[in-house]
Amino acid sequence: MSFSKTVEITETSADTRRITVTVNGTPRVVEVEPRLLLVHLLREGLALRGTHIGCDTTNCGACTVLHDGNPIKSCTMLAVQADGHEITTVEGLGTPSELDPVQEGFHREHGLQCGFCTPGMMMAARALLDREPDPSEEDVRWALSGNLCRCTGYQNIVKAVLWAADKQRGAQPAEEDAR
Amino acid sequence: MTALDEVKIGGLGASRLRVEDQRFVRGRGTYLDDIKLPGMLYMEIVRSPLAHARITRIDTSKAWQIPGVRLVLTGEMMAQRNLAWMPTLSYDTQAVLATDKVRFQGQEVVVVVADDPYIAKDGCDAVEIDYEPLPAIVNPEQSAAPGAPIIRDDKPGQTDNTCYRWEVGDREATERAFAEADVVSSLKLHYPRSHPSPIECCGAVADFDAGTGKLTVYMTTQAPHIVRAAVALIAELPEHQIRIVSPDIGGGFGNKVPVYPGYVHAILASILTGRPVKWIEDKTGNLISTGFGRDMYLDAQMALRRDGKILAVRMHADTDQGAFFADAQPSKFKVGLLHSAFACYDIGIGYITAQGHYTNKAPGGVAYRCSFRVTEAMFFQERMMQAAATDLGMDQAEFRRINLRRDVAFPARTPFGFLVDSGQYHKCLQVGLDAIGYDEFRREQAAAREKGRLLGIGISTMTEPLGAGNSREYDILGIKMFDSAELRVHLTGKAILRTGARTQGQGHETTWAQIVAHELGIPADDVVVEEGDTDTAPYGMGTYASRSTPVAGAAVSMAARKVRAKARKIAAHLLEVSEEDVEWELGRFYVRGAPERGASIQECAMAAYSNMPDGMEPGLEATAYYDPPNLTWPFACYIVTVEVDPETGVWDVLRVVAVDDCGVRINPMIVEGQIMGGLTEAYAMASMQFQTYDADGNMIGANYMDYLLPTAWETPGFELHEVVTPCPHHPIGAKGVGECAAVGGPAAFVNAVIDAIGDAGVRNIDMPLLPDRVWTALQTRQSVSGAPPVGRS
Ligand code: FES
Numbered sequence: 001m002s003f004s005k006t007v008e009i010t011e012t013s014a015d016t017r018r019i020t021v022t023v024n025g026t027p028r029v030v031e032v033e034p035r036l037l038l039v040h041l042l043r044e045g046l047a048l049r050g051t052h053i054g055c056d057t058t059n060c061g062a063c064t065v066l067h068d069g070n071p072i073k074s075c076t077m078l079a080v081q082a083d084g085h086e087i088t089t090v091e092g093l094g095t096p097s098e099l100d101p102v103q104e105g106f107h108r109e110h111g112l113q114c115g116f117c118t119p120g121m122m123m124a125a126r127a128l129l130d131r132e133p134d135p136s137e138e139d140v141r142w143a144l145s146g147n148l149c150r151c152t153g154y155q156n157i158v159k160a161v162l163w164a165a166d167k168q169r170g171a172q173p174a175e176e177d178a179r
Numbered sequence: 180m181t182a183l184d185e186v187k188i189g190g191l192g193a194s195r196l197r198v199e200d201q202r203f204v205r206g207r208g209t210y211l212d213d214i215k216l217p218g219m220l221y222m223e224i225v226r227s228p229l230a231h232a233r234i235t236r237i238d239t240s241k242a243w244q245i246p247g248v249r250l251v252l253t254g255e256m257m258a259q260r261n262l263a264w265m266p267t268l269s270y271d272t273q274a275v276l277a278t279d280k281v282r283f284q285g286q287e288v289v290v291v292v293a294d295d296p297y298i299a300k301d302g303c304d305a306v307e308i309d310y311e312p313l314p315a316i317v318n319p320e321q322s323a324a325p326g327a328p329i330i331r332d333d334k335p336g337q338t339d340n341t342c343y344r345w346e347v348g349d350r351e352a353t354e355r356a357f358a359e360a361d362v363v364s365s366l367k368l369h370y371p372r373s374h375p376s377p378i379e380c381c382g383a384v385a386d387f388d389a390g391t392g393k394l395t396v397y398m399t400t401q402a403p404h405i406v407r408a409a410v411a412l413i414a415e416l417p418e419h420q421i422r423i424v425s426p427d428i429g430g431g432f433g434n435k436v437p438v439y440p441g442y443v444h445a446i447l448a449s450i451l452t453g454r455p456v457k458w459i460e461d462k463t464g465n466l467i468s469t470g471f472g473r474d475m476y477l478d479a480q481m482a483l484r485r486d487g488k489i490l491a492v493r494m495h496a497d498t499d500q501g502a503f504f505a506d507a508q509p510s511k512f513k514v515g516l517l518h519s520a521f522a523c524y525d526i527g528i529g530y531i532t533a534q535g536h537y538t539n540k541a542p543g544g545v546a547y548r549c550s551f552r553v554t555e556a557m558f559f560q561e562r563m564m565q566a567a568a569t570d571l572g573m574d575q576a577e578f579r580r581i582n583l584r585r586d587v588a589f590p591a592r593t594p595f596g597f598l599v600d601s602g603q604y605h606k607c608l609q610v611g612l613d614a615i616g617y618d619e620f621r622r623e624q625a626a627a628r629e630k631g632r633l634l635g636i637g638i639s640t641m642t643e644p645l646g647a648g649n650s651r652e653y654d655i656l657g658i659k660m661f662d663s664a665e666l667r668v669h670l671t672g673k674a675i676l677r678t679g680a681r682t683q684g685q686g687h688e689t690t691w692a693q694i695v696a697h698e699l700g701i702p703a704d705d706v707v708v709e710e711g712d713t714d715t716a717p718y719g720m721g722t723y724a725s726r727s728t729p730v731a732g733a734a735v736s737m738a739a740r741k742v743r744a745k746a747r748k749i750a751a752h753l754l755e756v757s758e759e760d761v762e763w764e765l766g767r768f769y770v771r772g773a774p775e776r777g778a779s780i781q782e783c784a785m786a787a788y789s790n791m792p793d794g795m796e797p798g799l800e801a802t803a804y805y806d807p808p809n810l811t812w813p814f815a816c817y818i819v820t821v822e823v824d825p826e827t828g829v830w831d832v833l834r835v836v837a838v839d840d841c842g843v844r845i846n847p848m849i850v851e852g853q854i855m856g857g858l859t860e861a862y863a864m865a866s867m868q869f870q871t872y873d874a875d876g877n878m879i880g881a882n883y884m885d886y887l888l889p890t891a892w893e894t895p896g897f898e899l900h901e902v903v904t905p906c907p908h909h910p911i912g913a914k915g916v917g918e919c920a921a922v923g924g925p926a927a928f929v930n931a932v933i934d935a936i937g938d939a940g941v942r943n944i945d946m947p948l949l950p951d952r953v954w955t956a957l958q959t960r961q962s963v964s965g966a967p968p969v970g971r972s
């Protein structure tokens with residue numbers, strides 16, 4: 001027994017379920033209340049704070065993660081529903097030393113300002129590029145239409161995703177204008 | 180030795196990629212909700228479901244019984260501590276928790292603090308409150324009606340629902356000008372209530388340490404120092420024992436300037452429980468109770484000569500302030516800088532009156548991506564310009580050309596007291612007209628009309644005052660509006676810079692370092708920027724009203740110049756010449772007449788700690804407080820083309836051309852990002868984004884299902900152009916830019932749709948131009964008002 005295994009039993013501990021969720025490639029076994037939202041499991045239970053919460057009505061997409069490779073809004077799924085599934089969050093993009101092309105594209109094309117929508121945007125973009133390596137501008141706009149950004153006006157986000165697509169396909173990403 | 184290439188070291192004009200991106204793209208930003216302290220409790224708020232009602236009973240006993248609930252706060256408990264009411268930033272008071280009655284839907288009534296947010300929500304559900312409903316007042320007309328119930332019966336001496344009255348200009352001269360006019364043009368408008376709605380909501384983590392007496396509050400605030408002052412005054416805590424930390428901010432747009440009741444609740448809850456307390460709003464809480472923008476009615480007239488010359492303007496504005504006057508306006512200007520309207524035109528005479536009204540709606544009227552009501556000013560101005568040109572039968576571009584100030588006219592005083600100091604208005608307009616192909620579009624439009632297709636073009640030209648102060652005229656609660664920077668150059672020539680501003684996506688960590696690079700030749704990558712912690716940052720008024728670059732950015736320059744002045748003395752010592760014989764080029768001092776003999780800024784930094792001249796104070800650092808001599812006056816020309824479907828009233832944007840003259844651009848990439856963000860908000864306001872209320876005071880637009888924000892799918896593409904007129908008084912010639920497109924943009928979209936309809940009967944359609952409103956205008960051939968309903972359900 002080590003100190004990190006210590007769990008304080010409070011009178012509030014309610015009925016819980018044991019679930020196994022594979023997060024960013026690692027199976028995690030956790031006890032959760034049935035009403036716990038997946039986003040709270042990720043952020044609070046597993047301390048993966050890159051996934052953000054921006055609304056209460058499934059509209060903003062700040063909480064977007066991949067569920068078996070498909071983008072979902074983790075504020076609208078219960079943790080218990082993810083039992084037996086694979087979840088990928090922004091922390092699962094790239095490696096500590098090397099960014100995913102999507103991350104690099106957002107940086108190079110100034111696809112973010114405050115950064116709050118960015119993890120969700122990037123996960124939606126990742127899912128698009130996984131199924132369509134050579135998307136059109138229209139494809140990108142449609143794929144991101146479930147994610148709101150208040151800062152950028154989207155034009156640079158679209159450019160960022162197209163940059164990532166080029167890079168990933170080995171095409172020369174568009175030369176940046178005299179930077 | 181060749182001089183440094185400024186762009187290579189990330190100086191002025193370099194589109195330097197942002198340093199803050201590195202943490203954000205990895206999901207490693209630290210936003211408020213990411214802060215988790217040991218033993219932290221969570222707070223939730225019970226809000227009023229009614230707009231206006233007397234509270235007859237509050238029973239919190241069932242909430243106290245829920246395991247894990249640690250504290251339940253009521254207005255009565257706040258009142259016992261003299262905290263039931265707090266001052267606003269506009270010399271009014273606001274209820275922290277309701278005691279007597281509720282005055283808007285969503286008002287804070289009870290607070291529950293528990294071990295986790297789910298339990299706190301359970302606690303909220305268990306609170307019982309009885310209300311006795313009162314009639315709700317939802318617009319200024321009802322508010323001013325004789326016999327209207329008095330909303331602010333808590334205020335001694337308040338006998339009606341008037342919040343303020345204000346006037347500016349010369350009434351008699353204006354009357355005379357109107358009497359002499361060939362044509363008088365008039366227009367009535369409503370600029371609807373809109374919410375800044377950053378994706379991240381407001382929140383705080385309050386942590387009071389009884390052992391040290393120190394209160395630390397992590398808070399989503401654009402202005403941490405103002406908040407520290409406010410907390411010191413409200414909670415009567417010593418200011419040196421208060422530390423406000425503004426972590427990474429997920430967008431602000433003016434929403435995160437005011438001090439909200441939730442902050443005060445969290446602070447008191449931490450003091451009472453002895454534990455850190457986190458409060459973070461849900462989206463409905465944010466949309467229903469925190470600072471909205473606009474909600475202003477305008478009645479304007481313009482006196483015109485037949486040849487197109489504007490003789491005078493007259494405006495009256497009614498503002499719907501909600502239940503409390505809770506904006507943050509400069510104290511002298513009750514309706515913000517509304518009187519900046521028409522500043523770009525050569526008009527000598529004008530008169531403006533304004534009246535603020537209390538209503539049973541959420542409090543605010545904040546500067547939403549705007550320099551204090553400038554957005555309303557420029558919208559009214561450019562809508563009025565279109566109506567006047569139409570009345571004169573004159574081309575829209577030509578009418579503007581006749582009245583825009585000429586380049587030789589600066590500096591010039593507006594009839595309302597502003598000093599506009601620079602610009603190339605005619606050039607900007609021409610760049611815009613050429614880019615859109617104005618004449619050709621007019622021909623296309625005529626040809627399309629023959630076939631029953633409705634094309635339209637809208638122009639908006641404006642200059643706006645950004646970057647308050649100067650401190651003679653601008654203060655908030657008496658605190659003068661200046662800003663500050665502190666630069667420390669370390670022994671190895673690397674540096675840390677702190678300012679009193681607070682970035683919320685504008686990229687200060689990137690651009691401030693570029694100003695240092697420009698002034699000192701220290702590569703931008705060698706400068707780290709820190710903001711937002713009142714224990715370490717110099718005193719400043721924060722980031723809003725596009726004031727960061729005009730004020731804090733100027734302070735960065737001035738601090739760097741002080742450092743350079745000291746480094747020059749050190750260089751003279753190192754080079755063994757007198758100071759007068761030392762010349763500067765970027766990054767290096769050298770001996771006049773012998774340029775090969777020099778000392779780099781890095782060598783001077785090393786010497787400042789290891790080899791300073793006799794008698795010199797060691798170290799290389801400086802602090803500058805900057806009080807700008809004037810506001811900065813960027814100019815912009817926005818031109819939009821649209822096609823309206825006559826069958827459905829749906830309109831599509833064809834093109835958006837933006838020409839911005841914001842002076843010298845520190846980082847063109849970031850400037851363009853700001854402009855595109857602003858244009859998107861302009862499109863949003865014109866097309867879909869608004870909050871309204873039904874006759875009972877229920878808010879429509881309290882979540883993202885009802886409050887529509889444009890996505891990547893609807894948002895049009897933007898074509899950006901630039902003209903550069905340096906600001907004559909800013910140390911590097913920069914002007915504010917973050918808000919221009921959101922301020923000047925909306926009128927371009929609306930003008931385009933009205934132009935497409937092309938019917939003299941349709942002078943106006945109130946924003947947002949929803950398809951049903953446009954369709955109604957097409958059918959009835961009349962203007963369409965979007966004002967909230969009068970009369971009861
Ligand atoms: S938090 Fe907004 S969609 Fe999930």
Ligand code: FES
Pocket residue numbers: 111112113114115116117118148149150151152378429430684
């Ligand atoms: S970058 Fe701020 S919301 Fe998208």
